[in-house]
Amino acid sequence: MANSNLTAEQLELVKRMVNGIEIYALEEDSKIFVLDHIDSLEEALRQENMNYTEEQKEEMVSQIQKGLDEAYGEENVYYGSSELHVPVDGQIKTYHAQLAIHLVNNE
Secondary structure, three states: OOOOOOOHHHHHHHHHHHHHHHHHHHHOOOOEEEEOHHHHHHHHHHHOOOOOOHHHHHHHHHHHHHHHHHHHOHHHEEEOOOOEEEEEOOEEEEEOOOEEEEOHHHO
């Protein structure tokens, strides 16, 4: 993250969110884990009374997505819409969430 305009506090929140998502995904017993990660980030920012700009929030969302891409593989992480189409068991399944992770270890 060469030209990040995030504060150390914001970067720490991003790390905690990625770790938290990974922990929740481990507990998932289905092949797909879904989450409204942008809403969760906004809630965490509110709870911690952390100031941010819209640009910083977008960068935090991007860093969360990048961290999950690295953890699960880009081909297994879906985001960018509130309706996600994920291939599962030879079918395309639709999920209404901001983020879906295909948990290949749960197959």
